[in-house]
Amino acid sequence: MRRSTALLALSLLALGGAMAARATVPEALRVNDAAVAGAGMPRTLSEYRFFADGARQVPASGVTPYALNTPLWSDGADKLRFIYLPQGTQLTANGDGLLQFPVGSAIIKTFAFGAGEARRLIETRVLLHRANGWTALPYRWNAEQTEASLALAGGRVDLVTPAGEAISYAIPNKNQCKSCHSKGGAVIPIGPKARNLSGQWLGQMVRAGALDRVPDGAGRLPVWAARSASDPAAPLARAYLDTNCAHCHQPGGAASNSGLDLRWEQADAHAIGILKRPVAAGRGAGGYDFSIVPGAPDKSILLYRMDSAEPGIAMPELGKSSVDREGVAAVRRWILEMQPR
Amino acid sequence: MKRIALAAALLASAAPLAAETHHIAAGEGAAALLQETLILAKPGDVIEIGAGRIALTDGLSLDVDGVTVRGQGMDTTVLDFTSQQGAGEGLLVTSDNVTLTGFGIENPKGDGIKSKGADNIVYNSLRVEWTGGPKATNGAYGIYPVESTGVLVVRSKVVGASDAGIYVGQSRDITVRGNLVEFNVAGIEIENSRNALVTENIATHNTGGLLVFDLPGLPVMNGGNVILRRNLVIDNDTANFAPPGNIVASVRRGTGVLVMANDGVLIEDNAFEGNATAHVMVIAYTQAFDDARYNPHARNVIVGPNTFGRGGDDPQLDGKEALLAAFGGALPPVLWDGLSESPDSALKIAPGVTGWSLNLSRVGQSLAEAQPGPLLLAPTELWTFPVVGAPAELEARLK
Numbered sequence: 001m002r003r004s005t006a007l008l009a010l011s012l013l014a015l016g017g018a019m020a021a022r023a024t025v026p027e028a029l030r031v032n033d034a035a036v037a038g039a040g041m042p043r044t045l046s047e048y049r050f051f052a053d054g055a056r057q058v059p060a061s062g063v064t065p066y067a068l069n070t071p072l073w074s075d076g077a078d079k080l081r082f083i084y085l086p087q088g089t090q091l092t093a094n095g096d097g098l099l100q101f102p103v104g105s106a107i108i109k110t111f112a113f114g115a116g117e118a119r120r121l122i123e124t125r126v127l128l129h130r131a132n133g134w135t136a137l138p139y140r141w142n143a144e145q146t147e148a149s150l151a152l153a154g155g156r157v158d159l160v161t162p163a164g165e166a167i168s169y170a171i172p173n174k175n176q177c178k179s180c181h182s183k184g185g186a187v188i189p190i191g192p193k194a195r196n197l198s199g200q201w202l203g204q205m206v207r208a209g210a211l212d213r214v215p216d217g218a219g220r221l222p223v224w225a226a227r228s229a230s231d232p233a234a235p236l237a238r239a240y241l242d243t244n245c246a247h248c249h250q251p252g253g254a255a256s257n258s259g260l261d262l263r264w265e266q267a268d269a270h271a272i273g274i275l276k277r278p279v280a281a282g283r284g285a286g287g288y289d290f291s292i293v294p295g296a297p298d299k300s301i302l303l304y305r306m307d308s309a310e311p312g313i314a315m316p317e318l319g320k321s322s323v324d325r326e327g328v329a330a331v332r333r334w335i336l337e338m339q340p341r
Numbered sequence: 342m343k344r345i346a347l348a349a350a351l352l353a354s355a356a357p358l359a360a361e362t363h364h365i366a367a368g369e370g371a372a373a374l375l376q377e378t379l380i381l382a383k384p385g386d387v388i389e390i391g392a393g394r395i396a397l398t399d400g401l402s403l404d405v406d407g408v409t410v411r412g413q414g415m416d417t418t419v420l421d422f423t424s425q426q427g428a429g430e431g432l433l434v435t436s437d438n439v440t441l442t443g444f445g446i447e448n449p450k451g452d453g454i455k456s457k458g459a460d461n462i463v464y465n466s467l468r469v470e471w472t473g474g475p476k477a478t479n480g481a482y483g484i485y486p487v488e489s490t491g492v493l494v495v496r497s498k499v500v501g502a503s504d505a506g507i508y509v510g511q512s513r514d515i516t517v518r519g520n521l522v523e524f525n526v527a528g529i530e531i532e533n534s535r536n537a538l539v540t541e542n543i544a545t546h547n548t549g550g551l552l553v554f555d556l557p558g559l560p561v562m563n564g565g566n567v568i569l570r571r572n573l574v575i576d577n578d579t580a581n582f583a584p585p586g587n588i589v590a591s592v593r594r595g596t597g598v599l600v601m602a603n604d605g606v607l608i609e610d611n612a613f614e615g616n617a618t619a620h621v622m623v624i625a626y627t628q629a630f631d632d633a634r635y636n637p638h639a640r641n642v643i644v645g646p647n648t649f650g651r652g653g654d655d656p657q658l659d660g661k662e663a664l665l666a667a668f669g670g671a672l673p674p675v676l677w678d679g680l681s682e683s684p685d686s687a688l689k690i691a692p693g694v695t696g697w698s699l700n701l702s703r704v705g706q707s708l709a710e711a712q713p714g715p716l717l718l719a720p721t722e723l724w725t726f727p728v729v730g731a732p733a734e735l736e737a738r739l740k
Contacts, residue, residue, distance in 0.1 A: 153376040156398065156426070168398075170427045174380045175402035175435075185435070185458060251560065257457065257487045257511055259559045270631060276558060277628070278586055282451065282481025282504050285586030301586065312450035312480055317429035 025061040031084055036128050037104045045124050045139040045148035050084060050108050055121070055145045057110055062087065064210065068196045070224040070239040073324040075169055076162040077111040077122070083192065084108065090210050093202075096195035096217030098188070105129045107189055113159050122157055123171045124148050127181065127189055134187040136177035167321040176318050184252040194218045195264065196243065221264065227330075237334030238264055240327050241272075244316065260291060273302050275341065281305075284313045294338035303331055360385030367393025367418075379403045379410075387411060390444060394419045400428025400449075406436045412444025415468035415498060422449040430455040430485070431469075434462065440738050442466055448473075453483040453499070461491035463738050471501030475524045475582045482508040483525070486515075488561065493735040495519050503582060504589050505530035505552065509537065511561035516731035517542060526583040527552045527592060528574075533559050537567045538730035548581045549589070549596035550574040550616065555603045556588065557626065557635035565604030565640075566729050569611060574598060576615035591627070593618040593657035600642050602626045602635075607726045609645030609691075613674065617655035620647075620674040621696075623688050625704045637704045638682040643724050645691045649674040664713060673697050677716060680704055685718070692720040 032049045035042045042048060052058045059065060063084045071079060085091065089102040101107070107127040114120050121141040128135045139148035140155055154173035160166050172179075181187050194202060199219040205211035221239040222231065242264035248255035249262040258279050261271040270276050273291030278284070278301055286304040293299045305315035307328050314320060363378045363386060365371055372395055378388050384407035392413045397420060403410065412418025422431045431449035434441070434456035445468035446453045453469030456462050469483035483499030486492045487510040498521045499506030506522035507529045509515050515537035522528035528544030530552040531537045544550035551574060555564035574597040583590040592599060595617030600606050601624050613620035621644055626637035653672030656664060664672060675696025680703070681687035690696065696716035699708065 152380050153373045154399065155373075168426055170399065173376055173399075173402070175404045175433075176428070178404060179402070179433070179435075182435075254457070256560055270558060275631075277556075277588070279556070279559060280452075280481060280485075280487075280504070280508075280510065281587065283478060283584040284451075284481075285584050287585040289586050310450075311425055311427055312429070317451070318427065321427070 029060060031060055031062055031086075031106075033086055033104060036084065036086075036106050037130055039130070041135075041137060041150060041152070043150050045126070048106070048126070050082065050106070050126075054147070057112075057121070063108070064205070066192065066197065066201055068191050068243065069198065069219060069221040070196060070236075070243050072191070072243050072319075073327055074111060074319050075167060075322050076324075077113060077169075078115075078119070080110040080112065081191065082108040085210055090212060091205065092212050093194055093215040093218075095215055096220060097193050098190075099192050099194060099197075099211070101129045101189065103129055103131055107192065109191075113161070120159075121145055121148070122159070122169065123151070125172075125177065127187070134181070134189065136181050136187055137174060138171055138177060140171055161322055163322065163325065165322045169321055170319065172318055179254050179318060180247045180316075182254060183250075190247045191243070196221045196239075198223075233330070233334040233337050237331045240330055244324075244327065248316070273300075274338075282312070284315070286313070292335055292338075295336060295340035297332040297335040300335050303328065303335060306331060360387065362387040362389055364389050364391065365395075366391040367395050371395045372397045372399075376401055379405070379408075382408045384408065384438075390418045390420075392417045394421050396421045396424060397431070398424055398426045400425070400430055400433060400451075402428075402433040402435070403439060404435045407438040408436070409440040409442065410444070411440075411442050414443050415445045415466055418444040420444060420446050422447060425450045430480075433457070434459045437461055439463070440465065444468075445470065447471075449480050451480045452485045453480060453502070455482070455485040455487065456489060456492075457486075458488045459486065460489050461732065461735060462486060462489060462493070463735050464492075464494040464497055465739060466495070467497040469497075469499045469502070469506075471503075473501070475501055475503075475526075475579055477503055477582050477584050479503040479582075481505075481587075483522075484508070485510075487511050490514055491732050491735060492516070493518075493731040493739075495739065498522070500524050502526065503584060504587055506547070508532065509534050511559060513537075514729075514731055516540070516735070521545075522547060522550075524579055526579075526581055526589045528577070530554060530589070531564070531567050532556060533561050533564045535564060535566050536727070536729040538570070539568065540570045540572060543573045543575070544577065545573070545575045546579050547577045548579050548583075548594050549592040549599050550577045551598045552589070552592070553598075553600045553603055553606050554588065555601065555626070555636075557630040557632040557637070562632075562635055563604060564602070565606070566727050567603065567605065568607045568609075568726065568729055569598060570607070570609055572611045574611055574613050574616065574620070578615065578617065595619070595652075595655065595657060596622055597652065598622065600624070600639055602637050603639055603642070604636070605641045605726070606639075607643045607645065607724075609643070609647060612648040612650070613652060614650035616652045618653070618657045619672065619676040620649050620652045622676045624676075624678040625680040627705065629705060636682070638680060639687045640682055641689075642687060643689045643691075643721070643726070644675055644694050644696075645724075646693070647674075659708065660713075667713070668697065673716070675716060688718060689721040689724060690716070690718050692722065694720065 084106040086104040092100040140151040241262040246262040430452035442465040471479035481504035502525040505527035506525035528547040597616035597620040673695040679698040679700040699711035
C-alpha cells in the first residue's frame with residue numbers, strides 16, 4: 001500500500017508537466033489511439049503502448065495513475081490503476097458518481113503479487129471507451145514479464161496470496177469482465193467514482209485540464225488503508241460493500257434479481273439486506289433466514305458468503321479464490337454494532 | 342422481418358454474411374476453446390459440441406445474441422463441472438434469442454444453466470444432473486431463466502437440484518413442456534412470473550412437484566396467469582433436502598402442486614398419484630413481510646378436472662393422526678388455507694373436486710391455530726382463463 005501511495009504522489013507531481021509536454025512526445029512513444037478506439041481486439045497489451053515500461057508499469061505520456069479510497073479486493077492483489085485520455089480531451093464530473101470518460105479513453109488495471117524484486121505481474125485488464133460503448137479485455141502476463149497476451153477465455157494461475165494462502169487465481173474471461181462491469185446490459189467502468197477518488201487527485205486533474213471540476217462529495221468514501229479500530233463501522237462497511245458487491249447487487253446489475261442493493265447511496269434497510277430473506281441463494285444461505293440480522297453477524301447470510309471461498313457459496317462469485325479477512329472483520333463489526341430489532 | 346432482411350442481404354452480397362458453425366471436439370483444450378468460441382461467436386452462429394465429456398474448472402458464459410449451442414444429445418455431450426473452482430453456475434446466458442439444445446451439465450457447484458435478461462430463449466433436450474443424488478450441497482437450480490420475456494423449456498431433465506429443477510423467475514411468456522424433473526426439492530417452480538404454461542411434464546420423486554410462488558421484496562412481483570395442465574405429478578416422496586433459509590425448505594414432502602400467493606392459476610387435466618401430504622395446496626404467503634407493493638393472497642386459483650389417485654395418506658403436518666382419522670384415512674386432494682382477499686376470490690373448484698380447509702382467518706397465522714374442516718365451496722362449471730405461453734417463434738426453432 002505504501003508503495004502505491006508513493007507512486008501516486010510521484011504521478012501527481014508529474015501530471016501537470018506530462019499533460020503540457022505531450023505534444024512533443026514522438027509518435028512511437030504515444031498511446032496507440034487506433035488500438036484503443038478501433039474495433040479490434042489487440043492480441044498483446046504492448047500494442048496499445050499504455051506503458052513506457054510495461055514490466056515496471058511506468059506509464060506512457062497521457063496515462064495517469066490513480067488510486068481508490070476503498071478498492072475492490074482481489075485475493076490481496078496489488079493493483080496498479082491508470083487512466084488514459086486522448087490529447088485534448090477531459091473527464092467530466094457527474095456528481096459524486098462515475099466520472100464521464102470521452103470516447104477514445106481507457107482505464108487500465110494491472111494485478112500483481114509480491115513486493116520489490118519478487119513482484120510478478122499476473123494480468124492487466126483494460127476498459128476501452130469506443131464509439132459504440134465500452135469494451136473490456138483481459139491480458140495475461142508471460143512468465144518472463146515481457147508481454148501480456150489477450151486471454152479472452154480467461155485462465156488460472158497458481159500463486160500464494162499476501163496472506164500466505166496458496167490459491168488458484170482466476171483471470172476472468174471477457175464475458176466475466178462484463179458480468180461485473182455491466183448496467184442494464186451495457187459495459188461501464190466501476191471504480192472511478194468521484195466519491196471514491198481523493199479530492200487532491202481530482203484537483204490535480206482539474207489543474208492539468210484533464211477534468212472539468214471537482215464535484216461536491218468527492219473523496220467522501222473512507223480511505224480503507226488508513227482505517228483504524230476507532231473509526232465508525234458503518235461508513236467503512238458500506239464503502240466496502242459498495243466497491244466489492246454493488247456492481248452486481250444494484251438495480252440493472254448482474255444480481256438485480258436478488259433484490260439486494262448494496263450501493264453506498266441506498267438508504268433502505270431492507271434493500272441493503274437487513275432482515276431480507278434470500279431469493280435464489282441455495283446453499284449460499286448457509287441455513288440462515290436473512291441477509292443481515294442486526295447484532296448477529298454469525299446469523300447473517302451476507303457475512304457467511306463473504307467468509308467462504310467455496311464456489312456456490314462464496315461471494316463475490318468472480319475474482320475471489322480466498323477470503324478477505326479484513327473485509328469480513330469490518331462488515332462483522334458493522335452488523336454486530338447494529339441495534340437488534 | 343429481420344429474417345427477410347437478412348435473406349435479402351445474403352442474396353445481394355452472396356458472400357460473408359452467412360452464419361458460421363463452429364465445431365468443438367471433446368479433448369485437450371476443449372474447455373478453453375469452447376469459452377473462447379462462445380465469446381467470439383457472431384449472431385446467428387451455431388456452436389456444435391461433439392460427443393464426449395468436457396471437464397471444466399470455471400463457469401461458461403454466452404453474451405452474443407442469436408447463437409445456438411448444440412450438443413449431440415443430453416447423455417452424449419456432457420459438460421462436467423465436478424471440478425469447478427469458480428463462478429456461480431455452469432453456463433450463464435445474458436443475450437437474447439439463444440437456443441441451447443442437446444447437451445448435459447453435471448455437478449455444477451452453483452446453478453446449472455442460468456439465463457438472465459435473456460429474452461426469447463429456448464432450452465431444448467438438456468440435462469442438468471447432480472450425480473450424487475439429492476444432497477443439500479447440490480446447486481440450487483438446474484435450469485434457471487430469470488428476468489426474461491419469452492422462455493421455452495422442453496424435453497429436458499433435471500435431477501438433484503437442492504432448490505428447484507426448473508425455476509423460472511421474474512419472467513413472462515413462458516412454456517415449460519415435456520420435461521422430466523426428479524429428485525429435486527421442487528420439480529418445477531414458477532416464481533414472480535406471468536403468463537406461464539406448464540404442461541406435459543413428469544414431476545416425480547421430488548419433495549414437491551410443481552410450485553407457483555409469488556414472493557415479496559423483489560424487483561418483479563405480481564405473478565399470475567399460470568396454467569398447470571396435463572402434467573404427471575407422481576410419488577413426490579423425497580425428504581426435503583433444501584438448505585434451511587430458502588423458501589422451498591418449508592415445502593412438505595409429498596406435495597403435488599403448491600400455489601402460494603399469485604393472481605390467476607389454472608390447474609386442470611393433470612394426473613396426481615402418491616403425493617402423501619397433498620396433491621394440490623393453495624395458500625397465502627406464510628412469512629412476515631414489509632412491502633406495500635405485495636399482495637400475499639392467492640387469488641383466482643381454479644382447480645379444474647384432474648385425476649386424483651392415492652394421496653394425502655401420510656401428510657407431513659402436525660396432528661396427522663387426528664386429521665387422517667377425521668377424514669377417513671386419507672386427506673382429500675385439495676388443501677386450502679382458507680384465506681381469501683375478498684369472499685371466494687381465492688379458490689374455485691370444478692364439480693367433483695374435494696378438499697379440506699385449514700380455515701385460517703388471517704395471513705401469517707400459525708398453523709397451530711388451524712380449524713380443519715371439509716372444503717365448502719360451490720363448484721364452478723365454467724371459467725375463462727387467458728391463453729398463455731412462450732411466443733410461437735420459439736416453438737418454430739424446435740423444428
